[in-house]
Amino acid sequence: MPFLAAVLAALAATAHALTVRQTSTTITVDLAKTYQTIDGFGISETFQRANQMHALTPTLQRTALDLLFNRTSGAGFSILRNGIGSSPDSSSDHMVSIQPKNPGGPTSPPKYVWDGNDNSQVWLSTEAVKTYGLTTVYANAWSAPGYMKTNGNDANGGSLCGVSGASCASGDWKSAYANYLVQYLTYYRELGVQVTHVGFLNEPDLTTSYASMRSSGQQAADFVKVLRPALDRANFTGVKIACCDAEGWSSQQGMMGGLSAVDGMLGTITGHAYTSAPTSPINTKHPVWQTENADLQGAWTTGFASGSGNSAGLGLLWAERISDAITKANVSVYLYWVGVQGGATNSKLIRISDDKTQVVASKRLWAFANWSRHVRPGAVRVGTSGSPSGARCKSYRAGQGQAA
Ligand SMILES: *[C@@H]1O[C@H](CO)[C@@H](O)[C@H](O)[C@H]1NC(C)=O
Ligand SMILES: *[C@@H]1O[C@H](CO)[C@@H](O)[C@H](O)[C@H]1NC(C)=O
Ligand SMILES: *[C@@H]1O[C@H](CO)[C@@H](O)[C@H](O)[C@H]1NC(C)=O
Numbered sequence: 001m002p003f004l005a006a007v008l009a010a011l012a013a014t015a016h017a018l019t020v021r022q023t024s025t026t027i028t029v030d031l032a033k034t035y036q037t038i039d040g041f042g043i044s045e046t047f048q049r050a051n052q053m054h055a056l057t058p059t060l061q062r063t064a065l066d067l068l069f070n071r072t073s074g075a076g077f078s079i080l081r082n083g084i085g086s087s088p089d090s091s092s093d094h095m096v097s098i099q100p101k102n103p104g105g106p107t108s109p110p111k112y113v114w115d116g117n118d119n120s121q122v123w124l125s126t127e128a129v130k131t132y133g134l135t136t137v138y139a140n141a142w143s144a145p146g147y148m149k150t151n152g153n154d155a156n157g158g159s160l161c162g163v164s165g166a167s168c169a170s171g172d173w174k175s176a177y178a179n180y181l182v183q184y185l186t187y188y189r190e191l192g193v194q195v196t197h198v199g200f201l202n203e204p205d206l207t208t209s210y211a212s213m214r215s216s217g218q219q220a221a222d223f224v225k226v227l228r229p230a231l232d233r234a235n236f237t238g239v240k241i242a243c244c245d246a247e248g249w250s251s252q253q254g255m256m257g258g259l260s261a262v263d264g265m266l267g268t269i270t271g272h273a274y275t276s277a278p279t280s281p282i283n284t285k286h287p288v289w290q291t292e293n294a295d296l297q298g299a300w301t302t303g304f305a306s307g308s309g310n311s312a313g314l315g316l317l318w319a320e321r322i323s324d325a326i327t328k329a330n331v332s333v334y335l336y337w338v339g340v341q342g343g344a345t346n347s348k349l350i351r352i353s354d355d356k357t358q359v360v361a362s363k364r365l366w367a368f369a370n371w372s373r374h375v376r377p378g379a380v381r382v383g384t385s386g387s388p389s390g391a392r393c394k395s396y397r398a399g400q401g402q403a404a
């Protein structure tokens with residue numbers, strides 16, 4: 001047997017009680033029945049949330065970093081989703097572009113501007129990779145800069161000039177946008193941080209007041225045809241293209257037909273869980289990642305089970321959501337929206353107190369930790385039957401950093 005069979009009760013709090021009360025239950029693990037490989041779990045600190053972490057005292061920075069990435073004292077997250085900026089400035093929570101001004105047209109020499117900080121995402125990524133050994137960095141653009149789009153604005157929807165049905169007086173910006181993304185990855189490579197996955201859309205089914213760019217599956221395919229060779233030319237042959245971070249699962253499924261023409265150029269299919277949940281597999285052979293979900297508006301709670309706070313934020317609910325996404329929708333990754341930030345909602349797992357003297361972990365963090373610490377990248381889900389009533393048992397062959 002090449003791997004240690006690691007049996008994990010997904011809902012550890014429940015399972016603890018079960019080992020005491022229901023010792024007679026037999027759980028059968030079938031190593032010959034294999035499902036998807038798990039790529040990991042994680043969060044994002046985009047829209048200047050990493051700045052909030054970086055502004056903490058060094059002691060609190062370390063506490064927050066440990067809670068996110070440490071495998072013994074924290075969640076042991078293995079994926080960081082960074083934001084590639086598109087905004088002309090850094091006001092409010094904007095992610096500033098590496099080319100804030102139009103260089104003069106799509107074929108003009110680019111005029112990139114790199115501050116070496118990237119809203120503290122450089123600091124965060126460097127810590128995650130170099131201190132904690134994180135190996136998966138997903139760099140994701142919410143939009144192209146405004147001057148590359150039909151609406152002349154990085155916010156409020158609009159499309160990339162040059163994709164099907166989107167022509168602009170200024171010309172075709174597909175190559176310029178591909179080169180722009182390659183340049184962003186190059187800045188990180190120069191710092192010793194390898195971006196492993198790149199996305200060029202976020203919620204392309206939503207027009208909203210912050211960075212947003214519309215795209216159909218066909219329009220995304222038009223761009224992938226340009227992006228893949230641009231990445232390869234710059235020696236990013238190992239970087240996978242992720243697409244398309246649609247707002248909901250069924251919306252992402254709806255884009256798959258249009259993407260079929262570039263199937264061989266895609267690496268990872270990504271979808272969010274807001275407008276519809278991951279309850280069935282997306283029709284693809286690529287790994288599928290659930291890359292954003294959260295209780296965005298609910299009042300902050302640190303509770304685990306019912307009776308301990310606003311129900312949409314409870315740890316047990318999120319443990320079940322992860323379990324459903326893995327078993328029903330075949331996902332390889334489950335990300336929460338934000339890891340650490342201030343404010344009174346459950347949009348994050350860890351809250352910076354209003355006076356900035358504490359970071360407070362919710363039980364949602366520990367629900368994720370129960371998965372993330374044990375089901376490591378590379379773990380393969382295997383057949384399991386006989387879960388005791390009230391529990392969900394799943395088994396995985398060991399992944400990265402675990403005994404073989
Ligand atoms: C993780 O936490 C443990 C326990 O607090 C500590 O000993 C270890 O140094 C931390 N690991 C890293 C990489 O900081
Ligand atoms: C890509 O790698 C090759 C071989 O190592 C090297 O000659 C070339 O300069 C590299 N190109 C870029 C853009 O880094
Ligand atoms: C599950 O995902 C894997 C890739 O991670 C894929 O090979 C497999 O075909 C998918 N299975 C289903 C039922 O979609």
Ligand SMILES: *[C@@H]1O[C@H](CO)[C@@H](O)[C@H](O)[C@H]1NC(C)=O
Pocket residue numbers: 012013304315363366367369370373
């Ligand atoms: C699993 O979740 C429980 C409930 O919140 C928590 O007490 C425990 O520390 C978690 N276990 C791990 C290994 O993260």
